[in-house]
Amino acid sequence: MVTMSMSPNQDYAIEARDLSFYYGSFRAVKNVHLKVVPRQITAIIGPSGCGKSTVLRAFNRMNDFVPTAHIDGSILFHGKNIYDPDVDPVQIRRLIGMVFQKPNPFPKSIYDNIVWGAKINGFRGNQDDLVEETLRKAALWDEVKDNLKKSALALSGGQQQRLCIARALAVQPEIILMDEPCSALDPIATLKIEDLMRELSKTITIIIVTHNMQQAARASDQTAFFTMDEDRAGLMVEFGATQQIFTNPKDKRTEDYITGRFG
Ligand SMILES: Nc1ncnc2c1ncn2[C@@H]1O[C@H](COP(=O)(O)OP(=O)(O)OP(=O)(O)O)[C@@H](O)[C@H]1O
Numbered sequence: 001m002v003t004m005s006m007s008p009n010q011d012y013a014i015e016a017r018d019l020s021f022y023y024g025s026f027r028a029v030k031n032v033h034l035k036v037v038p039r040q041i042t043a044i045i046g047p048s049g050c051g052k053s054t055v056l057r058a059f060n061r062m063n064d065f066v067p068t069a070h071i072d073g074s075i076l077f078h079g080k081n082i083y084d085p086d087v088d089p090v091q092i093r094r095l096i097g098m099v100f101q102k103p104n105p106f107p108k109s110i111y112d113n114i115v116w117g118a119k120i121n122g123f124r125g126n127q128d129d130l131v132e133e134t135l136r137k138a139a140l141w142d143e144v145k146d147n148l149k150k151s152a153l154a155l156s157g158g159q160q161q162r163l164c165i166a167r168a169l170a171v172q173p174e175i176i177l178m179d180e181p182c183s184a185l186d187p188i189a190t191l192k193i194e195d196l197m198r199e200l201s202k203t204i205t206i207i208i209v210t211h212n213m214q215q216a217a218r219a220s221d222q223t224a225f226f227t228m229d230e231d232r233a234g235l236m237v238e239f240g241a242t243q244q245i246f247t248n249p250k251d252k253r254t255e256d257y258i259t260g261r262f263g
Pocket residue numbers: 023028046047048049050051052053054055066234
């Protein structure tokens with residue numbers, strides 16, 4: 001197994017280098033170069049089918065579960081291509097966690113949702129402390145502290161999503177990938193998640209796929225705009241500071257998309 005320790009001067013948290021992604025013979029994404037800035041929130045936006053989720057999942061090898069999927073190019077994490085044969089994907093998914101569109105807590109207690117993954121990953125510390133600390137980080141502690149043995153499925157959708165974020169945090173990742181994490185939530189729960197993302201980004205890197213352009217504009221530091229080419233392959237058109245992308249895009253395709261003329 002490869003040990004990944006942060007090199008002190010690394011200017012990216014993870015980097016896609018000339019990444020093309022295939023499902024069988026279909027090239028879903030082509031030639032993506034993307035350097036994700038550490039401890040910031042990066043939003044990936046673009047029209048349906050342009051490969052946002054595919055790229056996001058490539059960042060922690062979640063696509064390994066799709067038998068026809070394969071990549072060209074590399075994804076560098078601590079200077080190492082995570083697709084190299086000596087890299088353990090389980091270790092990658094511990095360091096690069098994921099939160100999905102629909103909250104998916106385990107059908108267990110709130111407490112067990114937090115400690116389960118941590119125990120599998122060799123956690124030997126005090127479980128009560130881990131649960132409290134993690135739920136505080138996920139801005140959920142005050143709402144659930146008296147009901148830790150209650151089923152996670154009895155929580156509201158927004159609370160379940162914050163629990164899923166807590167569950168991801170419990171194994172101390174460096175990066176959290178979020179695939180449309182608020183699409184099943186109401187506006188108040190959505191804002192709570194965005195506040196939480198802002199707080200978490202002081203210490204970890206967040207990459208979020210969102211269809212909601214206001215959310216990208218409001219909640220991210222960097223934005224990557226993807227679109228689809230004539231061959232239906234997704235490509236990255238533009239990447240930069242969110243404010244620049246939304247106020248002064250360099251590419252006409254970005255401008256058309258963010259002003260609602262396309263997509
Ligand atoms: N498991 C799969 N097998 C085959 N093709 C797939 C698979 N998953 C995605 N695709 C195809 O890859 C392309 C990119 O899909 P992807 O879901 O990454 O796009 P997206 O931008 O996230 O779309 P959306 O915004 O609609 O979620 C699409 O053409 C899609 O049909």
